[in-house]
Amino acid sequence: MAKRILITGSNGLLGQKLVALLRTQPEIEVVASSRGANKLATLYPDVRFVPLDVTDAAQVTQVLSDVNPSHLIHTAAMTNVDECELNRAACWQQNVTAVENLVAVCEVLAVHLIHVSTDFVFSGNAGPLAEDALPAPVNYYGESKMAAEQVVQVATCPWSIVRTVLVYGVAHDYGRTNIVLWVRDSLRAHTPIKVVDDQLRTPTLAEDLAQGCWLVAQQNATGIFHISGDELLTPYDMALRVADFFGLDKQLITKVNSDTFTQPARRPPRTGFIISKARRILGYQPHSFEEGMRLLAQQLGEIQQTG
């Protein structure tokens, strides 16, 4: 059966990758939505766009009723962890109230809700983690994302939760950086950097995350799925790999502990995901970190495409 998939947060990193992926799938109509102007208007003029602020319950009802999607992939969120710690009311509004709004309408219209969540719902004492590990967030962003998951898990519509870890990628007209670009740009500018080696993550290529969400929608898979890369690395390991890949000076990278930095929000030390459920049920296959960097470099026009 043909699917109509509504994406929230289509100006964000994952939102953009989902729009790019889904517009090329046969039998799929993708409808993009975001707060403010559509950043993809010139890139994908073929894709239908509706403005949608997910914190506005009336707008959520209106848009979902008009679009009448079979699936909704909810990527919109307040994702800056320190900002969430400092501006808790806004964080709750964007990460929890928004999900309450969406669930209420998905239940009435029987829309399959695919909600995107995070490794930061976990304490990080015992990664890598499988789907049945117990959430115990150490910061307010994690608290809000855990509360949102709880709202989704009691929904009476079909639902899925896609949790992910440290996403990297490049997007159009997108102001934020990520570990790969930050290291590359700093080393290129000969700026020394301090990178922690007491955290573990399984960094995720944004395209892989979009593919994981699509596999969930395609197969109408319900429940929780861990979607990430499959290499357990410290940020320091990642920085060394970035330096190697782009041929930059590793001497500029200093290994430090997390307590070197004073940040408003605590970070969970060891997360990272076990992705065997997604491999088995969805056929999910992530790129390696090396392949991810290659794709990113190609997108930035830095290396010749091979093969």
Ligand SMILES: NC(=O)C1=CN([C@@H]2O[C@H](COP(=O)(O)OP(=O)(O)OC[C@H]3O[C@@H](n4cnc5c(N)ncnc54)[C@H](O)[C@@H]3O)[C@@H](O)[C@H]2O)C=CC1
């Ligand atoms: N980027 C990462 O490293 C990780 C992301 N995640 C989760 O993945 C999902 C997608 O993240 P990204 O695409 O990286 O984030 P992003 O920050 O690039 O995109 C989020 C988008 O949501 C939009 N947004 C915020 N409030 C909104 C509202 N009220 N109405 C409509 N749009 C609104 C923002 O303007 C932004 O364009 C989020 O749920 C995030 O919590 C989870 C783990 C790691």
